[in-house]
Amino acid sequence: MMRLNGWKRIGIIASVVWILGAGTHTYNSEINSAIKGIDSLEVACESPLPGETADTLDDRVNKCDKHSDDFLALAISNARFEAALVAFVPVPLGWGFTYLVLFLVRWIKRGFMRPL
Numbered sequence: 482m483m484r485l486n487g488w489k490r491i492g493i494i495a496s497v498v499w500i501l502g503a504g505t506h507t508y509n510s511e512i513n514s515a516i517k518g519i520d521s522l523e524v525a526c527e528s529p530l531p532g533e534t535a536d537t538l539d540d541r542v543n544k545c546d547k548h549s550d551d552f553l554a555l556a557i558s559n560a561r562f563e564a565a566l567v568a569f570v571p572v573p574l575g576w577g578f579t580y581l582v583l584f585l586v587r588w589i590k591r592g593f594m595r596p597l
Contacts, residue, residue: 492579496572504568508560515556519549 485493526545529538 492576496575499572500568503571504564507567508564511560511563512556515553515560518556519552522549522552 523545526542533541
């Protein structure tokens, strides 16, 4: 059975915290950004144009609502992808970089050891 030393345990905890924190933060910020865009679109759509009748305004508002719904659906799928990318890609890169540095330090240290 493989035993984990303290540094590896810290690394595992840090990786889990990164995945949860970075994923949640990225998802929330992407969704909030999309909602701000939808809000500004709806404000522009609900303003009546000069000489516009009530029927044309209703048609335009319905089209805008459809565009908003489509935009939100696309934003949610993009937010999920971005959150997964930000959460999961840095973890193996971080572990790989750490092991690369440890390997190089040990390799250099062996070069300075005197042969017996």
